[in-house]
Every structure is written in structure tokens, then in C-alpha cells.
Amino acid sequence: MxxxxxxxxxxxxxxxxxxxxxxxxxxxxxxxxxxxxxxxxxxxxxxxxxxxxxxxxxxxxxxxxxxxxxxxxxxxxxAGRDLPIRAIDERTETTVTEGALRELVRRAGDGVEGVLVGRVALRLDDGALDVRLTLGVRFGAPMRTRADEVRAAVHAALAPHTPAPLRQVDVVVDDVFEIEE
Amino acid sequence: MADSSIAADRREPEGGATPPQEVAERADAAVVATPGVVRGYRAAPAIAGGLAPSPVLAHVSLVPARSVVVSIGVDEGADSREVAAAVAAAVRAAMPADWADVRVRVQVRRIEAAEAAAPELPAA
Structure with a gap:
């Protein structure tokens, strides 16, 4: 099933x-x-x-x-893991799910013309957040430019929502898509 | 975490204590009234492949400690950290006096795009 x-x-x-x-x-x-x-x-x-x-x-x-x-x-x-945002006091805490952040990254990346986000990985380490995402770029589009645009869009989208400072956004172009022949 | 919201929420309150169902309803009301919250999501876990029958979204547990968990969708134009903190404060403020020691957890479950609908609770 x-x-x-x-x-x-x-x-x-x-x-x-x-x-x-x-x-x-x-x-x-x-x-x-x-x-x-x-x-x-x-x-x-x-x-x-x-x-x-x-x-x-x-x-x-x-x-x-x-x-x-x-x-x-x-x-x-x-949803994945709950990433702690803040322990307000010993009886009150706030969290954000990995799924929420991954979706935000995907939405920001997909918003760039001619690209489609593949996989999104988050790593919370030493009090900072690292993002690594794979990207499909439409055949004929400038890869480096698109990757830079995606990186900037992800930075801007995540900034008000990350549970820790955003340290790094790695973009890997691993696919070129086009219309089937 | 044990799911007592279903089993316990319709029990008679002991010694005049506020029942979990009412606590969950208060939490739900506090969530949707908080600016920056687009909608509430069901915080109660699925049971045996189906959803809990309760119409409330907040998950109220009695063991190992009394706790309230709410799950929210935040407007992407807001600051999730501030919204979550505001929701936590609102839920805490909405608790009846006999639940003052309850643990409160606010989970940001989605960061919603602008086209998302206005705050709403599921149909009863």
C-alpha cells in the first residue's frame, strides 16, 4: 500500500x-x-x-x-526533528521543525527563474545553521548566476526564521533539465 | 509522550480542576489570536493510523508532567522566533490558575507563503 x-x-x-x-x-x-x-x-x-x-x-x-x-x-x-528556538523559562520552550525550514528553503530556491530545488539538508552545529541544497537548472540558463541567486534568496528567506545564525548556504547544481525529445 | 488528551479530556474534573479539553480549547484560542500566526495545526499525534477524534488542535498531556503543545503556521513575512515566543506567552496567559505549572511548547510547523488562508480552526 x-x-x-x-x-x-x-x-x-x-x-x-x-x-x-x-x-x-x-x-x-x-x-x-x-x-x-x-x-x-x-x-x-x-x-x-x-x-x-x-x-x-x-x-x-x-x-x-x-x-x-x-x-x-x-x-x-x-516534520523531522524539532530544532530548539528558545527556552523562555524552565517550563516554556519554542521550536521549529526541520520540515518547516526545508520547505522555506525549497520555496525560496524555486522562486528563482529556471531552477528547481532538489534535496535540502540542514545542519545545526556549534550554534550555527548550515544549509546544503541541490539544484536543477534549466538547460541554457547561466548556472553560476542562478546558483548565486538561489543562495541569496535562501539567505533572505531564512534570516527571520532560523533557530540559530545562518552560517553557510552551499548550492550544488546536480541536474540540467529540458523538454524531452 | 503519552497521549492523554483523548483519554482524559472528557473525564470529570477532580476537585474542580479544569479539564484538559478546556485547557486545549483555551490554547487553541490563544494561538489563532496571536499576530503572525496564519493557522494552527494538529499537535496531537495520529493514533492507530487515524486522527484523534477531538476537534481541538492543541495536545494536552498529563504524564509524565502536565504539558500543552501547540503547532503553528507562521507568516513568512513575520519573525518565527518572535511569533513563537508571543504564542507561548499567550498560551501561558490563557491557562487557568490550576494549570499554572503546565509545561508549554510551541512548535513552528510551517512557515507559510502569502497566499495562505486566514487563520482558521478545523470544522467541528
């Missing part, structure tokens, strides 16, 4: 069908689940990118590539 997303009881395939239907009729179990909402947001960005590519080249986007991207997204929207 396919694994369900969050506490929604729905699989990635079902979530994809729900997205394709325009998220109507509204399914509360999906719309009120943090993991589902993160996956839907990624689907929206991926859909926008593939639409642009298809409009320009009038050819379909490689379906297995889209599935691979969604599979990575699905694995990274999980």
Missing part, C-alpha cells in the same frame, strides 16, 4: 489528483495537514514551471522527471 502523507490518510497519487481537480471540493483532511499543504505548494510551483516550459517549446515535460521531483518533495516535507 502506498504511504500516506502526514495524517491525511491520502497518498501522493491521491494528492496529485486532488491538485489536478483544482482542490475542489475541499478535503479538510488534506487542507488542514501541514505536510499535504507543503506538497500542494510544491506541486503549484512545479506546475507553473512545466507550464512555462511547455508553452515555450510546445512539447510535454518529461513525466518521470516530475515524479522524481515530487518523490523528493514528499520525503522532505515530513
Amino acid at each position: 502506498d504511504e500516506t502523507i502526514g495524517d491525511s490518510g491520502h497518498t501522493l497519487e491521491q494528492l496529485s489528483a486532488y491538485f489536478d481537480a483544482g482542490r475542489v471540493p475541499r478535503i479538510a483532511a488534506i487542507e488542514e495537514d501541514a505536510e499535504c499543504r507543503a506538497v500542494l505548494a510544491s506541486m503549484e510551483r512545479l506546475s507553473r514551471l512545466t507550464r512555462e516550459m511547455t508553452d515555450e517549446d510546445a512539447r510535454p515535460v518529461d513525466a518521470p522527471w516530475v515524479e522524481r521531483v515530487l518523490s523528493v518533495v514528499r520525503s522532505e516535507v515530513r
Whole structure:
């Protein structure tokens, strides 16, 4: 049986069908689940990118590539560890989930034209946060420029939300995507 | 953490103590009233593959120590650290006197993009 997303009881395939239907009729179990909402947001960005590519080249986007991207997204929207933000007193603490920060990084990176974030890794070490992300760059786009833009976008997005000072953002371009022949 | 919010929340209060269900409701109300919070998420863990039947989002435990956990989505334009601290203070302030010693944890579960909906609680 396919694994369900969050506490929604729905699989990635079902979530994809729900997205394709325009998220109507509204399914509360999906719309009120943090993991589902993160996956839907990624689907929206991926859909926008593939639409642009298809409009320009009038050819379909490689379906297995889209599935691979969604599979990575699905694995990274999980809450993961709770990273401590602040112990206000001995009985009160605040935390942020790894999933929340990974999604923020992904959203910031995907916002740069012609790129798509792959994997996002966070490392909290010696009181500072390091981010390493992989990136797919659309064929023909300037890689170094795009990587710099992604790094700057991630810095700006994370700054007000990190549980510790952001020390380093490493960007690895590990994929070049294009329209299938 | 033991999940007592489901088993305990409809028990009769002992000696006039405020029941966990009411504590959770107070916490939920405090969460959505805090600026910067886009929505609350269910903090209670799933049970046997299904969601807890309670309509509340906050997770109230009695053992090993009394605790309240709330899970929130924060506006990406806000400062998560400040919002979480404000929620913690609001939840603490919303606790009845007989729950003054409760442990409070605020979990930032999502940092929400601008298109996210207004604060809302799940339909009863």
C-alpha cells in the first residue's frame, strides 16, 4: 500500500489528483495537514514551471522527471526533528521543525527563474545553521548566476526564521533539465 | 509522550480542576489570536493510523508532567522566533490558575507563503 502523507490518510497519487481537480471540493483532511499543504505548494510551483516550459517549446515535460521531483518533495516535507528556538523559562520552550525550514528553503530556491530545488539538508552545529541544497537548472540558463541567486534568496528567506545564525548556504547544481525529445 | 488528551479530556474534573479539553480549547484560542500566526495545526499525534477524534488542535498531556503543545503556521513575512515566543506567552496567559505549572511548547510547523488562508480552526 502506498504511504500516506502526514495524517491525511491520502497518498501522493491521491494528492496529485486532488491538485489536478483544482482542490475542489475541499478535503479538510488534506487542507488542514501541514505536510499535504507543503506538497500542494510544491506541486503549484512545479506546475507553473512545466507550464512555462511547455508553452515555450510546445512539447510535454518529461513525466518521470516530475515524479522524481515530487518523490523528493514528499520525503522532505515530513516534520523531522524539532530544532530548539528558545527556552523562555524552565517550563516554556519554542521550536521549529526541520520540515518547516526545508520547505522555506525549497520555496525560496524555486522562486528563482529556471531552477528547481532538489534535496535540502540542514545542519545545526556549534550554534550555527548550515544549509546544503541541490539544484536543477534549466538547460541554457547561466548556472553560476542562478546558483548565486538561489543562495541569496535562501539567505533572505531564512534570516527571520532560523533557530540559530545562518552560517553557510552551499548550492550544488546536480541536474540540467529540458523538454524531452 | 503519552497521549492523554483523548483519554482524559472528557473525564470529570477532580476537585474542580479544569479539564484538559478546556485547557486545549483555551490554547487553541490563544494561538489563532496571536499576530503572525496564519493557522494552527494538529499537535496531537495520529493514533492507530487515524486522527484523534477531538476537534481541538492543541495536545494536552498529563504524564509524565502536565504539558500543552501547540503547532503553528507562521507568516513568512513575520519573525518565527518572535511569533513563537508571543504564542507561548499567550498560551501561558490563557491557562487557568490550576494549570499554572503546565509545561508549554510551541512548535513552528510551517512557515507559510502569502497566499495562505486566514487563520482558521478545523470544522467541528
